[in-house]
Structure formats: structure tokens, C-alpha cells
Amino acid sequence: MSATTYPPPTDDRTPAASEVFAGALRRAPPTNIPAEQALLGALLTNNKAYDRISDFLMPEHFADPVHGRIYEAIARRIERQQVADPVTLRAEFEHTGVLEPVGGPAYLAKLIVAMVGIINAGDYGRVIHDAWIRRQLVDIGESVVNNAFGATPDLDGAQQIEASEQALFNLATEKGQESGFVTFGMALTGAIDVAEKAFQRTGDVVGLTTGLRDFDKRTGGLHPSDLLILAGRPAMGKTALATKIAFSGAQALMREAEENGGEPTGSVAIFSLEMSAEQLATRILSEQARVSGERIRRGEIEQREFDRFVRVARELQRLPMHIDDTPAISLSAMRTRCRRLKRTKGLSLIVVDYLQLMRPAVGTRPDSRVLEISMITQGLKAIAKELEVPVLALSQLSRQVESREDKRPMLSDLRESGSIEQDADAVMFVYRDEYYLQQRMPKDSAYDSADAHAVAMEEWQRKMDLVHNKAELILEKQRHGPTGTVQLYFEGEFTRFADLDTFHDV
Template identity: 75%
Template sequence: MAQADTGLTATEDSSLSLTLRHPPANIEAEQALLGALLTNNRAYDRVSDFLSGMHFANQANGRLFDIIARRIESGQLADPVTLRAELVNSDVLEPVGGIAYMGKLLTSMVGIINAGDYGRTIYDAWIRRQLIDIGEEVVNKAFGKSSSLSGPDQIAAGEEALFRLATEKGQDGGFVEFGRALTDAIVTAEKAFQNEGHVTGLTSGLVDFDKKTGGFHPSDLLILAGRPAMGKTALATKMAFSAASSLLEEAEATGAKPKGTVAIFSLEMSAEQLATRILSEQAQVSGERLRRGDIRQKEFDSFVRVSQKLARLPMVIDDTPAISLSAMRTRCRRLKRTKGLSLIVVDYLQLMRPSVGTKPESRVLEISMITQGLKAIAKELEVPVIALSQLSRQVESREDKRPMLSDLRESGSIEQDADAVMFVYRDEYYLQQRMPKEVSFDSKEKYSMALDDWQHKMSLVHNKAELILEKQRHGPTGTVHLFFEGEYTRFGNLDEIHDDGHHY
């Protein structure tokens, strides 16, 4: 039978057929569930943790569900008799035929055992309707010529809308039996007992820090802060490199692929600059001399040899400037799905943007949204997140310039959301600036005495740094003393031999 000529092109005909389609809905399931609730209020327990009135396709059914839920949650009986007065005096059931609609619901009821399945059917239809709405919005924005969002920003906005839908009430969750939680805790403790150094998480490569923290743990947000020139990036890079090295060593020992990847989001430095810094540290060739090409053949050979070794590391770098929270989340989710993900490093959080489409009223609120988002990423992907942060200039006005929690720029939300806050501090940097000048003294003897005193103080702090663990939800705070070599911007363990007898 020949198809009638509609006068439309194939594309137009396809578009028309799409618009004629009805949004996903299951009104029979809605009526059956409401009937079950009205007959036996215990059916509500099967759906209360994921279903609400907004998920119903029929508005009257949704409003009725909310009324029933409100009565049940207040400890009252919800049935046709107790609800009659409220429903008669309201317009809730007017679109569906009035109070007589209650009789239809009771004849459509299902057993309490099936209530959960009907509830999930309703919720699944709502998810599909939301996906259609998001898709239409993406298409309309893409066609819109006057849109204020660029193409990449529209992608990020679409991703953010999908993420909000994915985290909407109704996803898997709920209570965990205490026995199961205890089992998980015992497994973690057993791992620490069997592991040399008692590191249960991912190693930082810093022995004393790992002893205090047990390494980096899944779902934790760690803030590493410091003033400029203290070495924040160098220390974070050291931690990331050590974590990636441990993943590679574990994989090579078992003949398998690394179980995860270390992701570095470098918002300040390019990927090439960061790679050069790591190469400089590992090959022990000055980064400054590398940039000038002032190296000998032997050093260049070492540089190439180390680079071949580092190329195998399960580590990736994203140097997108001013990356948004939603874009970072999407890339991390994709990385976890394709290669596995074990650690995220963000350098640094003040250079990030909140999710596309959000317009915070103040900078403090913007930083709060970013830190909350980073904590959410850590929990969702079950990986530790290390975020670098700036410190306010008020540090410089004090005699003792060791940072405190109040020095965190836009500090309230950062301190609140973080599981651990640590500061990197080098006394040598500040002391170097206070080198005595001969013109400041009225005699050579006084200048000589001052210079000797300064040199003595410098010898005490030379090549030393402090990692001040100011907050830690899971353990003690305190200061970890580190080795720092300025020529290679390299951090390491201060002692050559620790009390466990191992060399580092």
C-alpha cells in the first residue's frame, strides 16, 4: 500500500512524528499504588525513600500521594474515610472526577508486596520525562542564535543537568547494616596490620605524613594550602607521583594493569611545565638549566632515561584553564569508567569555576559551591581529592608566619568541607629575605656579628620544610618535617633512616 504524500521532507516528517509521541507515563501504575496506600498504609514504607508527588505524571495523583504521605508521616491513618473531608474541601480530585475517583483507585489497588515495583515504574517514567525535557532544552539552546552560552558551555550545562537528575532523590542508597560496616572496618584494619608502614590508603611518598594519616583515603577532601613560593605545587606533584608509582609497582608485581589512575587538574601551569617539573625532580637536573639547554650529555641521557620510566606511570594531566566543576566531574567519571581512578589533584581551587548555569552572589559563596562540589566528587567516585588553596596576605603581617586555619582565603567553607587541612611552610624562605646588609650597621663588627647569627639560623632551617596538619577528621594533627631541595623543587623525607629501620 503506497504511503500518502504529506508534502513534508523526510526530516520534517520524522520531527513531526517525534512531537506526536506521548511522554512516558504509567497512569495505571499510579492508580494501583495509590489504591494500595489507601488500603494499607504500610505500603508507603516500600516507596517512601525514593518516591514523591512530583514523580507522578498525573498531577492529581501526585497531589493525592503527597497528602497521603503527609498524614502517614505525622502518624495518622490515611484512608478514604479520614481523607474525605480534606479532599471534598479542596480541588485536588476535581480534574479526575471528584471524590468518586477514590472508588476507582480502590478497585485498581495492588498488594503491599508489589507496591515497591509499581513505585519504581512510576519513578522510571519520571526519569524518562526529565531526560526528554533536558534533551529539548539542549536542542533549543543549540538552535538559539542569541544564546549567552558558548558551545562548550552548553555542553557543560547539559552535563550539569544530567548530573542533577542522576543525584536526585530516588537513587540507590539508604541504611547500611552495622554488621556490614563493622566488616568493612575490620578489613581496613587488617590491611593496615599486614601492610608495612601501616598505610591503609594510597601512599603520599612521605613516611611521617603517612604514619599520621594512613595515606590518602577514598571519599576524603584534603586541602593543601600555602603562600606563594612555599612549594604547594611541588609537594602536590610529589604526592601524585608517589601515588602513581605505587599503583604501577603493585600492577607490575601482579602482572596486571594499574587498578587506577592519578588525575591532575593543573589550572595554573601547562601540562608540559608540570611534566618538566616532575622530570627535573626525578632526574635531578635543574628545571631552570633545562629551559636554558644548559645541561651536559650525561645529564641529558639521564633525563631521557627517567622520562621513559615515567611514561609508564598511570597519571594524566588536564591543564584546562578555569575548568568548571561540572566539566571536571564529567571527565573524572569518564576516566574512572575507562581506566579506573585512584586520586584527583586540583591546582588550585580558587582558579576553578562553579558549575555552568550557577551565578553565586559572592566570591565566598562561589568558593563554597566549589569545595562542596569537590567533596561530592570525592564521595561519588570514592577517591581522595587533594585541592590546593591560596592563603590570605594576613600571614605576612605576623612575626610568626606559620599559617593557621583562619588564613585560608574564603576560609569558612573550605575548612568546613575538608576532611583534612594542611599547610606547607618553609622558614628558610622568610629568613633568606632578612639577610643583614652592611649599610644598615654603623660598624663592621656589628654587621659581622649579625651576619654570623643569620648564617647560624639559616643552617638550622636549610633544606627543611614543614607540613602542618592543622585539621584531620580521622586522626591526630601536628607538624611533619620534610626535606626540600630548592634547585629541583623537590620534597622528600627529612631523615635517611626512620625508626622502623627502613631507608628512604
């Protein structure tokens, strides 16, 4: 008995799916040719219409390349203070052949007929610009699909996400429709609003407080759109000071929310590229519970200290503070996460520890380390301006500090790039003389007699007493105010910074 042969199974859904896919491929990119013709006709009729669209519309925004060439010629003549109409443009296009696909120079007269009204030129321009943006989105989407199918094998999935986010961010920031002049009256209104907030607040702080009284007096707190650099040599306490500032900012946001009877409207984002989130949380808990972090790690704490540790942790868990400990995070990934946090929880401060561990945007390949750091600092400043929040970035210092007698840092000590100094609104250095003085403790072998060694030890101890538990926050650059040195109290056991009281009321 021969086997029965059956026809291959058919799927009724297949034709429909194929038609849908083919239809998607046949869809034309977003364009509006009538709007392009109407705008060009308005410009040829009255050159003053150019002022309504010149700040955001470019030749490449036109879907029809011929229209882009005509617009470019019109713009060139108008910006030279020359008349742009069918008569003056005819000579320019008559022998180039640019207008041959649309009927030659006579097409310029047809554009005037296509004009609906000069007053609508701004609206036509925005329609054309919007269509261009949507065409760019289509191109980005096509690149995303192609990359996912392996067009760029050197990028893994996570890097492709970052590259896509970077492309979207570039489109969002470079489209040109949000920039331009503001009237002086509008600028004055903004300045008055800032002054009013300062007037209504008690104390000297108009921005977000740092928790350091004397520093806030000099700066007025942390202000939106500012990029602040906190630099120092290893063991000076950069991370501890930055953590103190972030914690104080989160506390201030929580206090304000409790006074208003609601939830915090902002939050603090910490990008810890060097320490894990758990290590950073332990450091904050150690400072607030006044339990040594070193003893916590070794488990050498008593029951009452552990109970205090847990109690403080419960009090702090409501603080609007978020930690991202992704190592070597890229600029584009940081930007995306900050934008998402601002949209969902609000954002009032960004802390980066530290910028030399960051990577520039995915897809960029700087020629040198100096250029790479420049791209990172410029990107951080762009994030500060776009999200309207202060960004506090930690930075390392070069080793040349150690070769000087006076080891207080200077702007020239900023490591790997002078652009850090240029891009920052404020640059400050943390310095502890106690750290260097400890290393210069007199040794027996360096002296001929015990008496000489005793005298040297006495002098060394006197100097140590003068600098014990003291730190300097050197405000070397401040774009909006005075510079100078702020004296701080530093408690090494708990890595804790605080205000330094030089006198006490009796």
C-alpha cells in the first residue's frame, strides 16, 4: 500500500502578514510637498517672511532636494541684503539645470501661485521641520533594526541601546527649534524670580544646601545648570565630602516635603563608579550613626551600636536619594537615566564619583585621553543645562602636587584636561594638612641624640595639634561669586565632614 501524499500545510495568516509587511515597506517617508511649495512661494513674494523661519529651518529639512536648493539660494540672497524673487533667481538657475526635473526656471513662477498667504510662513516652516524630524526618526528606527540584526557586530545589545539613545538625544538637542534669543525682559523676569526666592528664604541659601554653612554663605548653595568640580589627591576625602553634600541635599528636599505635607518633588542621583551602592550606603550610615565603618566591616561593634545603626537606617530609607554603581558608565547612559529619574521622581542634584572613570558617548572614539575627558566634561555641563540641575563631579589631581613643598592644589593640577577648568562653573579642592604632616613624623634614626629627637617630636606634635581634625575646602574658581578657602571639620573615624567652629559661646 503506497503512502498517501498530503499537500503542505497552509497558514491563512501568511498572506495577510506578508501584505502588512510589504505595506510597511511601501510607506513613503513623512513629507509635505504642498507646504514646501507654499513656503517658497511666500518667501519669493515677500522676503520679510524669511525672518519667521530662518532661526530653525535649514535647506536639508526639505524633502524635495530641488526645494532645498531653491530655499538655500533665497536665504543666501536675503542674508546678503539682496532681493530674492523669480527674476533674480532665474539667472542663477537658468544654466545650472537644477530646476530641469520640475520644469525649469518657470517653476519659480508656479511657486508664487502655490502660495496661500505670507502670514502663514511660520506655520509652513514648522510643518516642514516636523516632517524632517519624523524622517530622521524613521532613519534611526531603521538603524536600530539593522543593528539588532547584526549590521554592527562590534556593538553588543546594551551598547546598541546606548547608541540608539544617543542618536535620539542628538536629534532632540540639535533640531534647532528650542534655541534662540530671549528678550531682555524675559531674562530680567527670571533674574527677579531668583532674587525673590533668595529674599523669601531664611539664611544665605537660595539653591540646594550643601549642609556646610560657611560654604553655602559663599555660594548660596548649589544652583541649577551649574557644573561643579570637586578635586583632590587620594585620601583627602573627596567621596566623603561629596556624600555629605548629596545627603544634606536629600535631607533638605525631605524637610521641604514634610513642611508642605507632601512627597519630595526632587531627588539626588549619585553615580558611584568607584564604590558599590552598599559601600556608599555603609559610609552614610557610619557617618549618621557615628559608628566606625572599619569596625562595621570587621563586625567589631556592640549590640547597642548595631541597634543604633539599624535605627538610623530606618530613618534614612525614606530619603529621596538614588545610587547607580554601574562601572565605567557612558555619558549617554547617564543622561538617559537622569532624564528618566527627573520625569518619574524629580531631580535636584547629580553627583558623579568620579569623571575620569566615565566613558564618552557610545560610538565616539576620541584621539586622546585629553579629548575624551573634554567630551565628558562638556557632556556633563550639557546635562546640567538640559535638566536644569547642579552636577557635582569629582576629579583626580595629577601627581605634580606631591613634588611641591606646599601641597595645596591649584587649577593647573587638574588631571588630563584643561577643559575641566574651562567647562566648570566652580572648581574646589579638598585638602587636609594633617594627612601630609603625619607622614613627616620625626624618626629616631634621623637624629644624633634623643634630646634632639624629643625636641623635633614636640614641634611636630604642636603642628599636629593645630591641624588635627581640620580640612580646607579651597574654592579656586566660582563663576558667580567670590573665591577663597572654607575651613571644615573632619572626623576621620567616621569619614565625616562638618562645619568648623573656631569659637564657642560661654
